[in-house]
Amino acid sequence: MTHAQRLAHVRDDLRQQQLDAFIVPHDDEHLGEYIPPYAERLAWLTGFTGSAGAAVVLTGKAAVFVDGRYTVQVRHQCDSALFEYRHLIEQPVLDYVLGELAAGARVGVDPRLHSRGWFDAAKKKLAARGMELVPVSLNPIDHHWHDRPEPEIRPALLLSQEYSGQHSEAKRNRIAEQLAANHIDAQLLTQAEPINWLLNIRGRDIPCLPVVLGFALLHQDGRVQLFAEPAKFEDLDLTGHSGVNVSLAPVSELEAALRELGKKGARVQLDPTTANAWSSLVLEQAGAELVFADDPCMLPKACKNPVEVQGSRTAHLRDGVAVCRFLAWLDRRLAEPNPELEDEGTLADKLHALRAEHPEFVEPSFGTISALGPNAAMCHYHHGNGTPRKLGQDAIYLVDSGGQYLDGTTDITRTVAVGEPSEEMRKLFTLVLRGHIDLACARFPAGTGGLQLDALARMPLWQQGYNFDHGTGHGVGHFLSVHEGPQRISPRGSTVPLATGMIVSNEPGYYRENAFGIRCENLEVVQPAETDGDIPVFEFEHLTQVPFDRRLIDTAWLDTRHIDWLNHYHAGVWEKISPQLAGEDLIWLEQATRPL
Structure with missing residues (x-):
């Protein structure tokens, strides 16, 4: 399938969903710096393979955005007949959208691929011009990416205390005490590095970044629910390594766990710069009280x-x-x-x-x-x-x-x-x-x-x-x-x-x-x-x-x-x-x- 055909398919989806634009970031649902091959949606759509960038698809035109590191590369990889070249810093994506669309326009995004902070700011900025930010349930790229790579299932590594220097239980209790002091029932963790640090685990899910991808809920009693592919921990004693109060479930069960917290009216803390909008919207819609704060794992990890x-x-x-x-x-x-x-x-x-x-x-x-x-x-x-x-x-x-x-x-x-x-x-x-x-x-x-x-x-x-x-x-x-x-x-x-x-x-x-x-x-x-x-x-x-x-x-x-x-x-x-x-x-x- 050519990039022109891919672009046409995405536009077909936009028409079906009554969207005037769709924003494609270079991110996965964990919003980390590095992403696995199955999340390279920007590359699939545009041909651009750099580590940072975005694209905007409009009904009649499209643009790809990169910073100064990639201004040469993007011209080599992206067809100028299909995409305009824009500078990510000098003309941010939302400014471009506001300049191209009129009041009443509907701008689609996949809420799993944008932070809650970005989502709220974009919603407010678009609303000020009479436009609507629309979270889509099915990403149009996922809909048409038929040869999309499957996530690789590579074994996790239990990092011994000889290397980590501190047991997971000590780390968890230290942060849980902060949560309890601030009357927080649970902390949502969405980025791989703090989760892997917290549980003293590592993996091979992303080249050059030795992590297991997943999500986690750290409760104020130190208990952790890890949502990751269980096959990665086959034949490994995760509870023996990280603690008996650490449980493992597939990522598919995350939404139910978030909704359960919402039903209880729990106070759930998350970092709006790193937590994706989808997870926080699920919590909010289910009745949870959101508390926005820095990820409490980041500083002790550093x-x-x-x-x-x-x-x-x-x-x-x-x-x-x-x-x-x-x-x-x-x-x-x-x-x-x-x-x-x-x-x-x-x-x-x-x-x-x-x-x-x-x-x-x-x-x-x-x-x-x-x-x-x-x-x-x-x-x-x-x-x-x-x-x-x-x-x-x-x-x-x-x-x-x-x-x-x-x-x-x-x-x-x-x-x-x-x-x-x-x-x-x-x-x-x-x-x-x-x-x-x-x-x-x-x-x-x-x-x-x-x-x-x-x-x-x-x-x-x-x-x-x-x-x-x-x-x-x-x-x-x-x-x-x-x-x-x-x-x-x-x-x-x-x-x-x-x-x-x-x-x-x-x-x-x-x-x-x-x-x-x-x-x-x-x-x-x-x-x-x-x-x-x-x-x-x-x-x-x-x-x-x-x-x-x-x-x-x-x-x-x-x-x-x-x-x-x-x-x-x-x-x-x-x-x-x-x-x-x-x-x-x-x-x-x-x-x-x-x-x-």
Whole structure:
């Protein structure tokens, strides 16, 4: 079926349901960052395969919306005869709808694929112009997607306390006490990460995100009803692992459980930014009292306990060995005949193979960004979306990658010389590295959020008239999502205070379109700092153990303190990684960590 035929079928459904528009987000019913293949409705309709976007189907036209990461990709993948291209940030979906339709129009949405917060705001915005937001019971894409992939049933993993550091019952009781204190009868959990963290389970339902997909109700007595595919837990003792007050039922029974809470007039808490509108509408219509609040699992999940922090250190040592071996191999390969036989794809495959040699490795933590020359100027480039660029024609190479290990999640970016970098490239790399060091050295009082620290990483670039158009750091989970909230370091938030055990990335960069890209990324864990003062102060402990490329450093752009930090960092990398290397790899590391 062509995309033109798919679009025509969706329009037929719109006419039958008397709808003037239908909004298609890139989301599933859990509203997480990553979605399984059977939920790729936006790709089915439009051909666009990026990780964020939306589409609007009108009776006579259609548009696809992407952010700045995907403006090139969308033009390659979506037929301009079928879809207009719109910028997701500069012209939000609802603004487009309001500009195209008149009063009396009916705008359809699948309430399972939008948050309750978005649903309420959209309903109000449309109503102000005399339009109606209509939740549909049957998504027109689902109606016509006849070769839709079936959800895979992969076995769940019961994560032992050796890795989690805390029993599920302790976690549940801690949060249940908060619910009881606020007179909440039950907490609805809809995103996979908090549910998996709460029950100390993991899974393989989504590539790069080791979770079991499902929903859960946490009651004020600590009892949990988990709604997930029971076959995933076949031959596993879930109650023995998570606690006798944890029950398992198919997702198909969720609606009945929500209605039962409604009949009792229960006070049910949910996060309007993460809970889908359908679940909250079912509760509301059944008689439940809704309480909107932040997901109470998010903050304790983000503040890793000492066992999780130590596991993350161990995972990063293991990961550092793999990345150092890769970089050593890359340098040797460049010195051999015909290095152009390697391309962005084979380089990514080599790095993956080295990580996979470790038995604790489960899978990548995201799709590797293996980018040569101008491709590195696209922050979320993937070599699989086109013809991978070959070695031999570019001065620098950017590789952003990570691994999911049983004891931690890693994410690292290194920019390395694969040719002869220009003086300007070396200057810009050094300014980016200087910003990275300035942030890594930060000490800050309790209550400080990432918003307040972001400028530290940008200042060296700002002072020379440069900047980068992405956040400086995102939160990272523990054998969970590589992108975790609520902590992040960004000019657009967050004000959530950084606290002990939070892991964040430190990744300033610089990108010149059609030329090159630079990024320096380590993961850092927040720890208490020892001071002589009278207020609590925090600092960062770096987890990543891989040298920065000395060939790209121009020391004229560094102060003595930056050079001292770099020499100290490299000495630590040598001390921790060298015992696990041998031969040419060890010789490479010795050279790569020499003092400046």
